[in-house]
Amino acid sequence: MKKTKKIFLVLYFSIFLSGCSLPGLPSNKDDEVISIAGSTTTESQILTSLVSGMIEHYTGKPTSEVNNLGTAQISHNALVNQDADIAAARYTGTDVTTILQMDAIKDPKEAFDVSKNELKDRYDQVRFPSYGFDNTFVFLVNQDTANKYNLEKVSDLEEVSDQLTVGSDRQWLSREGDGYQGFIQEYGFEFGRMLPMQIGLVYDAVAANKVDVVLGYSTDGRVASNNLVMLEDDRQFFPP
Template sequence: MRKHLRQWLAALLVVVVLLPLGGCALPGLSGSGNNTVRIASQNTTEQQIMAYVIAGMIDHYTNLKPTIINNLGSGNVSFNALKNKQADISSIRFNGTDLTTILNEKFERDPAKVKATVTREFQQRYQMTYFKSYGFADTYAWMVKPAFAKKHHLKTVSDLKKLAPTMKVGIDQIWQNRQGDGYPAFQKMYGYSFGTVLPMQTGLLYDALSADKMDAILGYSTDGRVASYHLKMLKDDKNFFPPYDGSAVATDAILKQHPELRGVLNRLVGKVSLKTMQQLNYQVDDQLEEPQTVANNFLKEHHYFEGRND
């Protein structure tokens, strides 16, 4: 009975998520009115937190009515929501991802080139404004337990070379054959291979490392479980992984209709560090607080980032 109920609820969730993107918008979204601002959020913790942060800022500083289109399944889906005029703001977009997946541009590691290309092309091709980074990047990061790092004097990814042939490491399922910044390119740049590489679902990586079933894992830099499991991230000393700086993106149409939104979004530029994003994610994923509660507390703690409105 419970199994059938879960299946029914999962199917209902898919329908609810896809309705606004397939031509039949959810009530209150497509015909949202002149004062409603629709914020697209993917189904990750940090996306949902930042969606509520943006909504809280809009509610605090303007007379507009923010609403969130939540649990979108991918960056492509949230992008198409903006492109098809079914959303106005994307809560987080990562420039390194957008460079290759949305713009189909050549893989690039130089942060300045990535930023310039993505900002320019989103404006010219899609009439969307790519804001400056919140202050964090959600990128791949090699992680070990602190005791393991201390025992083997590990600070950088290069330090793993002496141990690599005997190491068992966990990676997410797409990284092993990923082009540009996947395992083949990693072996070439760093000059070593791991003894055993086990692809698995991202959620299992942290548990496996914590239970000493892995020597190291390739996780995500902003994941709340980094703090939850007290893991040590090793420095990518060869800058192998490209920049994945997180930013808000808004359609030029909504910024023209409501110019005050530009100032509101600019207040968040540089205000959310990597450590801060880890802590916010931790509060949701480990402490089981609601993303909206975490976002509202964060805004109140920082007085809604007063003093910046350019």
């Protein structure tokens, strides 16, 4: 059954494919049901739902959705351990630095090719072409803060960095490569206070002046709805 599922998915979907037991995931997964893993973000859960609907429509095979997997590592482990068959959304830069434990690659095509080849060689996972959008980490401030400190790019934060409270995903603070320590090395400064928080809370927090700066996702709709200012990553620290 697993082989049959792989044939169908290779033909139809631009996503991750692998033929997972983790806390919160079913340990007795039905091989007749195609299990699709999604993360905590709205973007990922929408894609998970779309993939599920397409599989059922075009193949007639039943699916199940496993959402709220907190990190890329958990999603990856779900595939490796065969608790899930598909990860509906994974990000090239994160896979290079976190899953593959390699140095960040700044060229988008090279990063994609390396991640595709390495994931196949190491884990027998098949990476398909991009959905066509680029979602990366971005530092965000509200308009008042941008005007107050004349902020346009990340390096502009250096002069006032010791005065700033920055909200970010807890995982980013400790992860290697494109995490906080890597940021300090690349930009040459650190912030006065780092406040770990769930990624979904950062947008409202900075809009309401609960924090001065946050690290969020560039494609999140709350960037526009809160009229937040994205600071240019002028040293191209965050991988594609």
